[in-house]
Amino acid sequence: MKKEKYFQINSIIKVFNILETLVMRDEWELNELAKATELPKTTVHRMLLNMQSLGYVDQVPRSRRYTATTKIFELGCVVIRKKSVLSTARPIMEDMSFHTKETVNFSVPDGIYMILLDKVDSIHFALKEDTPLGGRYLSYLSASGKAVLSQMRNEEIYELFADHKFEPQTPNSISGIKELIKHLEKTRAQGYSEDNEEYALGLRCIAAPIFDHTGKVIAGMSITAPTVRFTDDKLPEIVDILKRGVADISSRMGYHKDL
Numbered sequence: 001m002k003k004e005k006y007f008q009i010n011s012i013i014k015v016f017n018i019l020e021t022l023v024m025r026d027e028w029e030l031n032e033l034a035k036a037t038e039l040p041k042t043t044v045h046r047m048l049l050n051m052q053s054l055g056y057v058d059q060v061p062r063s064r065r066y067t068a069t070t071k072i073f074e075l076g077c078v079v080i081r082k083k084s085v086l087s088t089a090r091p092i093m094e095d096m097s098f099h100t101k102e103t104v105n106f107s108v109p110d111g112i113y114m115i116l117l118d119k120v121d122s123i124h125f126a127l128k129e130d131t132p133l134g135g136r137y138l139s140y141l142s143a144s145g146k147a148v149l150s151q152m153r154n155e156e157i158y159e160l161f162a163d164h165k166f167e168p169q170t171p172n173s174i175s176g177i178k179e180l181i182k183h184l185e186k187t188r189a190q191g192y193s194e195d196n197e198e199y200a201l202g203l204r205c206i207a208a209p210i211f212d213h214t215g216k217v218i219a220g221m222s223i224t225a226p227t228v229r230f231t232d233d234k235l236p237e238i239v240d241i242l243k244r245g246v247a248d249i250s251s252r253m254g255y256h257k258d259l
Helices: 010-022 029-039 041-053 072-084 087-099 143-149 154-160 179-189 231-252
Strands: 057-059 066-068 103-110 113-120 136-138 193-196 203-211 217-226
Touching: 010 029, 010 041, 029 041, 041 203, 057 231, 087 103, 087 113, 087 217, 087 231, 113 143, 136 217, 143 179, 143 193, 143 203, 143 217, 154 203, 179 193, 203 231, 217 231
Parallel strands: none
Antiparallel strands: 057 066, 103 113, 103 217, 113 136, 193 203, 203 217
16 A cells, blocks of 8 residues: 555645746746646635735746746845855765775866865875865866866956966976967867876876856865876776766756756
8 A cells, every 4th residue: 555645735735836846937928837836726826816915926027927936036145155065065975985995086276376275085094195174275286276267258367367477396296378278179179177296296286266146256175195006097987986976066056067
């Protein structure tokens, strides 16, 4: 026997059915909405009037069609604002580190720099990346920084680094603005950035950007490991874990790719 959902309130389910259908188009005639929701016309009309009195539905004066208001969007924005990106990201970072066995970093942009706000350390104690929380580093020297920079236009990149003197940290470091632009073009094409011993010799890192509900890039997430463990044959698997992780975090922050 199918277990009955004792808590189910049919009228509430009908309201949300109407509301979720309503937002799929700009405007609806009453008959169209009743047909789309498979509910009686009188029921739909009564519930629309209630939602209209609460400010969630409006009726276009001339056509008398019904439309959802921005109050629904406002509610979503309140939820998103109350969500901490760090608390949202942390369990996903832990899962990424568990599957890769390597260090996962969460960094945010600060001008031409990146600031490390959180990380999940590798299970390997002897060989691992060991940047302290709060550490500040030049964006173009890191995969996280290049992931964030890749979301900017080239004109913005030139303006951001207009007064900056590039000083390579290792033989592999980016040494000038034109080289940086070339790296960013590659990042945009493949969907993730790379740091192959550019920040520190012996360390390899890949990263991807995290977006908020407005489509703005707010952070960079990276997976870092010594080059002896982060070999080319492991790259596809780690890239896949990274991309799924940042997509999950961005989605939880309200980001939709078609923004």
